[in-house]
Amino acid sequence: MSLRRTPLSKQHIELGAKMVDFAGWEMPIQYSSIITEHNAVRKAAGIFDVSHMGQIFVRGPDAVKFLSYITTWNMERQKDGDCRYCHILNENGHIIDDTILYTINANEYLLVPNASKISEIRDWLLNNSNDFDVIIEDLSDTYFCLALQGPEAPRLLGQHLNTSVNSFQLKTFNEVIVSGTGYTGELGCEIIGPLDQIEFHWEALVDMGAIPIGLGARDTLRLEKGYLLSGQDFKGMETTLETNYAWVIDWDHEFIGREALISQKQTKYPKLSGILLEDRGVLRPGCSVYYNNNKISELTSGSLSPTLRKGIGLSYIDLAIGSKITIVVRGKHLNGRVVRTPFL
Structure with a gap:
């Protein structure tokens, strides 16, 4: 079965992107290097084609x-x-x-x-x-989504659309939605609209200096902020409480799953926690986590943090913040500890 492509597939290839299969879509994983692109978002402004997302x-x-x-x-x-x-x-x-x-x-x-x-x-x-x-x-097949992220993103948005948008607020321009949202923890916005307008927005913002960013840096950026990745940090068997995201629940209304969560609140359960590697190494999803020489869990997410220059990861564990653990990386037990997220 052939992979789906966004309307910007040609532009990605012309920019030298390495394309990969992501959820059935051919998407750019990186254009230059993940670390270079990561730092561009943290220090300036990057633009992501995330038109594989639904609307x-x-x-x-x-x-x-x-x-x-x-x-x-x-x-x-x-x-x-x-x-x-x-x-x-x-x-x-x-x-x-x-x-x-x-x-x-x-x-x-x-x-x-x-x-x-x-x-x-x-x-x-x-x-x-x-x-x-x-x-x-x-309307997922007829809409695009671009993410403009980084400390310079508000300036570029102002130049592009002569507007600004606050965090978690939106503005509409005919059929286009501009929202103060993103997946990086940086200032910025997401632009959503009909597919036939995507090239106009992409090319204008790239010409203004926004750096094209692939899914590789998108993952390290979100992990530094402790954001969840669907299909990895939750796979259909984890609850909101277990992911440590109780803040997204308004308990004072009826919703599907509420009674189950109320029952779970009365029990003890592992929660998704941050893991910071103290030894030199790179964490990856699936690495085993040990406490007192006993395996207690595995990492759901893991990478090298380009900002901290340390290995970071997420794992479902029932340990206090600061607890000393080891993580198995390439057959070796490396020292780490449990930390709060976000990592920065």
């Missing part, structure tokens, strides 16, 4: 009630122009996907699922919408 619109008089029921957040608390990160759970409290919900107005919302979860989330919404007066429209 599902929910409209109608019951949109607020429906999305409050479907997600961990009470959308009645949101105002027009607000963006909110939340989780979509099944009845057991397990995470189906994490997403950002965009409040375009009281009757229209945009939900952005991860690329590998688009059809599953669309079907989940449809199957749970029978009691609500809503229209669910999946």
Whole structure:
């Protein structure tokens, strides 16, 4: 089965990108080097083609009630122009996907699922919408998403669209949405709109100095901030509480999975925690974690932090912050400790 491509595939190849299979899409993993691209975002501004992400619109008089029921957040608390990160759970409290919900107005919302979860989330919404007066429209195949990230991103956005946007706020320009969101922990925005406009935005921002960034640096950037990666840090059997993301839950409303989470709160369970390597080495997903010479877990995420120049990772463990552990890297036990996230 052939891989899907974004409309910028030709531009990526012309820029020398190494293309890889990511969730069924041919995507750029890097253009130069992951460390160079990572540092460009931390110090200046980078631009990501993330058009593999989904765009599902929910409209109608019951949109607020429906999305409050479907997600961990009470959308009645949101105002027009607000963006909110939340989780979509099944009845057991397990995470189906994490997403950002965009409040375009009281009757229209945009939900952005991860690329590998688009059809599953669309079907989940449809199957749970029978009691609500809503229209669910999946426009993922006709919309693009570009992420402009880094300390220089606000300046470039101002030059490009003569606008600014606050963190987790959005503005609309006809069919285009500009939101103060991202996956790097830096200042910046995401631009979402019809596919036929993607080249205009990409080429203008690159000409202004935005550095094209691949998925490799996107992963190290998000890991330094402790952000979850779908399919890696959660695979369908983990709860929001276990991922250490209880802050995305508004307990004062009814939502799918709420009762399961309330029950879990009364028990003891491992939580996704930060792992900082104290010895020299590079952590990778799947590395074994040991405590008192006993294997207790494995890393769900792991890499070398270009900023800290140390190995960092995430793992589901039940240990206090500061606990000494070892991680097996290429057959050797390397020293590390449990730390809070974000790493920086």
